[in-house]
Amino acid sequence: METLQNFIGGRWEEAVGEDVVAVVNPATEEAFAQFRAGSADDVDRAVAAAGAAQPEWAALTVARRVELLHAWADTIAAHADELAELECREMGKPVGIGRTFVAGAVAGLKAAADQALTYPFSETVTGPASGSEAGSDPARERTDIVRHPLGVTAVITPWNFPVVMVLGALGPLLAAGNTVVVKPSERSPVSSARLVELAASSGLPAGVLNLVLGDSRTGAAVTEHQEVRLVHFTGSVGAGRAVGTATGRRLARSVLELGGKDAVVVDAGVDPVATAQAVAFGAFINTGQICTSMERVYVHEGIADEFIRALTTAARTFTIGDGLDPATVLGPLVDARQRDTVRRHVDDAVHKGATVRAGGAVPERPGYFYPATVLTGVDDTMLVMTEETFGPVAPVTVVSSFEEGLTRAAASRYGLAATVYTDDPDHIAAAARLPVGVVWVNQWQGGGPERLYEPARDSGMGATGARAAYDAATRPAAVHIAAADPAVAR
Ligand code: NAD
Numbered sequence: 113m114e115t116l117q118n119f120i121g122g123r124w125e126e127a128v129g130e131d132v133v134a135v136v137n138p139a140t141e142e143a144f145a146q147f148r149a150g151s152a153d154d155v156d157r158a159v160a161a162a163g164a165a166q167p168e169w170a171a172l173t174v175a176r177r178v179e180l181l182h183a184w185a186d187t188i189a190a191h192a193d194e195l196a197e198l199e200c201r202e203m204g205k206p207v208g209i210g211r212t213f214v215a216g217a218v219a220g221l222k223a224a225a226d227q228a229l230t231y232p233f234s235e236t237v238t239g240p241a242s243g244s245e246a247g248s249d250p251a252r253e254r255t256d257i258v259r260h261p262l263g264v265t266a267v268i269t270p271w272n273f274p275v276v277m278v279l280g281a282l283g284p285l286l287a288a289g290n291t292v293v294v295k296p297s298e299r300s301p302v303s304s305a306r307l308v309e310l311a312a313s314s315g316l317p318a319g320v321l322n323l324v325l326g327d328s329r330t331g332a333a334v335t336e337h338q339e340v341r342l343v344h345f346t347g348s349v350g351a352g353r354a355v356g357t358a359t360g361r362r363l364a365r366s367v368l369e370l371g372g373k374d375a376v377v378v379d380a381g382v383d384p385v386a387t388a389q390a391v392a393f394g395a396f397i398n399t400g401q402i403c404t405s406m407e408r409v410y411v412h413e414g415i416a417d418e419f420i421r422a423l424t425t426a427a428r429t430f431t432i433g434d435g436l437d438p439a440t441v442l443g444p445l446v447d448a449r450q451r452d453t454v455r456r457h458v459d460d461a462v463h464k465g466a467t468v469r470a471g472g473a474v475p476e477r478p479g480y481f482y483p484a485t486v487l488t489g490v491d492d493t494m495l496v497m498t499e500e501t502f503g504p505v506a507p508v509t510v511v512s513s514f515e516e517g518l519t520r521a522a523a524s525r526y527g528l529a530a531t532v533y534t535d536d537p538d539h540i541a542a543a544a545r546l547p548v549g550v551v552w553v554n555q556w557q558g559g560g561p562e563r564l565y566e567p568a569r570d571s572g573m574g575a576t577g578a579r580a581a582y583d584a585a586t587r588p589a590a591v592h593i594a595a596a597d598p599a600v601a602r
Pocket residue numbers: 268269270271272295296297298326327328329330331332335346347348349350351352354355369370371372402403404500502528571572
């Protein structure tokens with residue numbers, strides 16, 4: 113069995129923590145790797161190494177940092193197959209899908225790093241600043257805004273997209289001159305360890321990127337460390353609250369990307385079969401373990417029968433199996449706990465009167481599998497409609513109008529994203545007002561690095577995309593110069 117270690121200041125070292133955590137292949141239920149969970153001492157050493165490396169990293173030119181990130185991205189691309197296979201073994205994602213997402217994450221890392229080349233790390237605001245004392249002389253004054261890196265930052269990730277989550281957070285943090293301690297999910301640490309190894313072999317200086325393995329206690333030690341100026345956290349609402357509380361207490365920043373219960377609203381005028389196939393993809397791909405999976409489906413009564421038939425047919429094409437097998441479309445859930453959540457939600461719905469159209473039962477085989485499941489006759493009180501399921505379940509509600517669909521879509525404590533299928537301009541305008549971070553119209557997912565958004569309600573805090581990630585990764589300081597010689601202020 114492989115033993116994983118922490119990567120601190122450019123060296124692999126075993127944690128001093130006592131607890132040994134096993135990494136289990138969810139398709140076989142067999143442990144294949146293990147590690148010691150990082151203690152507060154391990155976190156302290158990682159933060160110290162990141163702190164020691166930060167001034168030199170920040171002193172490099174932006175162009176040099178971006179160049180080093182590109183070199184790392186290219187190395188990752190060359191190891192895409194290997195990383196997709198590691199992800200498959202640690203959390204079940206079929207290799208073909210994993211490869212696509214690794215390629216997307218590489219492109220995302222490069223695009224995010226490139227934004228540093230045009231980001232205004234230093235800019236001059238002409239004229240006297242508002243609030244200057246009476247009698248100030250614009251000809252002799254200048255205000256500069258200088259955006260400094262924060263220092264040591266941390267990235268804490270979930271298991272559902274191990275490579276995507278780590279790379280998605282790191283680009284702006286590193287390109288802006290911060291150093292980072294990464295604490296990946298205890299359920300999927302293997303690919304993260306490999307990413308860090310590839311960074312070192314691509315020339316990223318020692319201490320710039322550090323890795324501490326562990327569970328929620330290790331995450332808490334990272335979050336509570338006084339020297340960590342920003343925690344970029346992706347995970348559940350409950351853990352996000354704990355992170356936000358801990359960083360708030362010590363006046364450090366946090367960016368919180370949390371869970372969702374995304375709705376999809378299907379209008380009367382759309383092609384019911386093509387839309388049902390798109391919804392099947394949005395609900396079932398990655399075994400439903402995507403924060404923006406379609407978890408509530410509201411369909412107009414005018415096309416409901418045909419749509420439900422097509423969705424049920426599509427669900428049956430999601431073949432269950434080990435993700436190492438190219439025939440597999442639907443890998444296992446990450447572990448028994450996650451499958452129990454899915455089973456509990458479906459059983460609750462059935463108990464309260466829902467009808468199972470496809471799936472709905474745990475198959476008799478090893479591995480934490482659950483089939484693509486379509487439910488009808490659901491109501492908004494069922495767990496499957498109120499709590500994040502994070503599994504391959506599409507609960508369908510028939511509505512009498514698009515407006516009713518939107519109203520019910522908005523009635524959630526989550527506010528991550530929503531998708532609507534309609535070509536009616538008024539309906540599109542109404543959908544844009546949904547209380548969510550992202551609205552997709554006629555196409556689930558999409559949008560490049562300029563996609564600026566902030567999750568609404570319990571789904572998180574802190575804008576990402578476009579320049580927002582750089583704003584979060586830097587602290588602006590104003591430098592106001594009043595010079596005796598006007599030439600100095602020019
Ligand atoms: P989780 O909250 O259990 O764990 C996420 C990470 O946080 C892990 O590394 C874990 O060890 C750590 N952690 C747990 N408790 C902590 C604490 N108190 N302090 C610090 N760290 C702590 O989430 P999960 O089950 O791994 O992931 C699934 C969740 O992530 C779902 O809710 C999903 O919607 C969400 N998610 C959100 C996004 C997004 O972009 N909004 C993306 C992917 C996943």
